[in-house]
Amino acid sequence: MSNVNDIIIIGAGQSGGWAAKTLRDSGFTGSVLMIGNESHLPYERPPLSKQVLLGELAPGACQLWSQERLLEWGIKVELGNHVELVDRNSGQVVCRDGKSFHFDQLLLATGSRPRRLICEGAELEGVHYLRTIEDCLAMRAKLGPASRLVVVGGGWIGLEVASGLRARGAHATVLEASNQLCGRSLPPSLSKYFLEQHLRRGVDVRLGARLKRFVGNGKIQGVELDDGAILPATVVLVGIGAVPNDDLARSCGLDVGNGIVVDEHCRTADPRIFACGDVADQPLGQARVRFESWKNAQDQGVAAAKAMLGVEPVTRELPWFWSDQFDINFQLVGIVPPGAQQYRKVNAGDNGFIDFFVQEGRLVAAAAINSPRELREAKRAIQKALPFSEDGLLLIQGEGDAPERQEKER
Numbered sequence: 001m002s003n004v005n006d007i008i009i010i011g012a013g014q015s016g017g018w019a020a021k022t023l024r025d026s027g028f029t030g031s032v033l034m035i036g037n038e039s040h041l042p043y044e045r046p047p048l049s050k051q052v053l054l055g056e057l058a059p060g061a062c063q064l065w066s067q068e069r070l071l072e073w074g075i076k077v078e079l080g081n082h083v084e085l086v087d088r089n090s091g092q093v094v095c096r097d098g099k100s101f102h103f104d105q106l107l108l109a110t111g112s113r114p115r116r117l118i119c120e121g122a123e124l125e126g127v128h129y130l131r132t133i134e135d136c137l138a139m140r141a142k143l144g145p146a147s148r149l150v151v152v153g154g155g156w157i158g159l160e161v162a163s164g165l166r167a168r169g170a171h172a173t174v175l176e177a178s179n180q181l182c183g184r185s186l187p188p189s190l191s192k193y194f195l196e197q198h199l200r201r202g203v204d205v206r207l208g209a210r211l212k213r214f215v216g217n218g219k220i221q222g223v224e225l226d227d228g229a230i231l232p233a234t235v236v237l238v239g240i241g242a243v244p245n246d247d248l249a250r251s252c253g254l255d256v257g258n259g260i261v262v263d264e265h266c267r268t269a270d271p272r273i274f275a276c277g278d279v280a281d282q283p284l285g286q287a288r289v290r291f292e293s294w295k296n297a298q299d300q301g302v303a304a305a306k307a308m309l310g311v312e313p314v315t316r317e318l319p320w321f322w323s324d325q326f327d328i329n330f331q332l333v334g335i336v337p338p339g340a341q342q343y344r345k346v347n348a349g350d351n352g353f354i355d356f357f358v359q360e361g362r363l364v365a366a367a368a369i370n371s372p373r374e375l376r377e378a379k380r381a382i383q384k385a386l387p388f389s390e391d392g393l394l395l396i397q398g399e400g401d402a403p404e405r406q407e408k409e410r
Contacts, residue, residue, distance in 0.1 A: 003104065004104040004308075005030040007028070008107070009033065009107045010093065011034070011108065011245075012036025012040075012042050012079060014043070014064065014277070015278070016276075018297075018301030020042075020070075021065070021075070026309050027309075030104075032076065033076045033077075034077045035093070035101075036080075038134075039080040041063055041064070041077065043063045047061070047062050048135070049160045049161050050164060052133075054164050054168065062133070078101075081097055085251070103272075108260055108273065110245035110279045111244075111245055111278045113245055114130070115241040117240060119214065125216075126142055126220030128142075130157060139237065143165065143235060146234075148233050149236075151173065151175065152223075152236065152239065152240060153240040154180075154183075154205070155184075160325055162198065166198075166326075173206065174198065177208065181205070187342060187396075189396050189397060193369070215230060244258065244260070245278075245279055254268050254269060259290040260281060261288075262275050262281065264282070266282070266303055266304035267307060274304045278290070282300075295319070319335055328369060331368045331372065332366070333378065334363075337357075340364060342355055346394075351369075354368040354371045356378065361388060366382070
């Protein structure tokens with residue numbers, strides 16, 4: 001580490017922010033610079049689809065640390081700027097405004113962006129994506145008790161927004177092209193559970209729905225389906241997945257798959273360059289995955305910083321995410337593999353339950369509805385690789401119908 005004086009972090013979000021803090025916490029005394037294309041200091045994104053969108057929290061409540069605290073730590077921040085070039089030969093990054101900065105080590109924490117929907121009317125006022133504080137505030141300005149929300153995409157972010165607005169009395173419709181909600185991350189039984197909960201509370205959920213175009217004269221007025229039906233809409237949220245921001249890595253010749261390819265220590269093929277968070281295509285067992293989750297962003301930021309300093313690697317945490325919808329708290333820990341057996345334990349009296357996913361006699365994942373204590377116990381069992389006992393549990397599904405891969409939209 002004696003020859004490392006300048007570390008640059010491209011991306012001033014949660015993952016990059018935690019990496020910067022960890023560098024200082026671990027004793028690094030050189031220069032640390034974060035460059036972010038948003039105008040905000042590092043902040044958490046999950047509240048944007050919940051409390052901030054509903055006006056229950058100010059955007060500033062999402063901020064991780066104040067400017068004063070970052071100055072105290074000696075972390076420089078270049079906000080509202082975009083890195084256009086990484087020169088690996090000279091160890092320079094060049095920004096859109098012409099500024100250039102030297103690095104001895106570089107961390108790419110560039111995150112992801114919403115996948116755009118290409119169809120007629122997609123540019124109409126009132127058609128929104130939800131990723132940044134600006135996205136959230138723009139959408140919030142269009143909402144009210146008389147709103148008619150149409151969500152395109154039955155994933156986590158769309159369901160959270162639909163549930164929040166429906167609980168406030170707004171009309172909400174969710175359009176999902178496939179035959180189940182959250183099909184990339186949930187087995188059919190849990191997808192069915194969320195479908196039933198939304199339908200019971202008055203959300204109009206349409207599976208197998210094919211969107212043709214958005215209708216309006218400058219502003220959104222409706223959503224036309226391929227069967228000719230037009231759904232009235234005053235606001236639309238498009239939530240059809242995310243795309244990793246890996247353009248910089250591609251342009252400077254790094255290996256890119258479903259994101260920037262890294263090893264178990266967040267290191268790219270260039271030993272001076274690391275990547276973490278939503279943009280990182282990381283190894284998991286015999287497979288490679290890219291996680292879009294709050295916990296992975298934070299954990300990988302910490303792990304990348306430790307690896308950059310050459311200190312003892314951080315123990316890999318189990319993947320975990322949560323979603324709050326209506327009065328439902330959902331949490332999932334671990335990876336649900338294809339072919340896993342699924343068992344359920346119901347908590348009498350509180351409308352909660354926990355599903356256990358078992359492979360080769362071992363618990364590999366657990367999903368909990370309003371059962372945080374039981375999930376913590378399951379997490380310990382997974383970490384210790386304890387034998388699983390199915391005594392007294394209900395078999396929900398056998399082999400063959402678990403989801404193929406697991407991701408969390410943010």
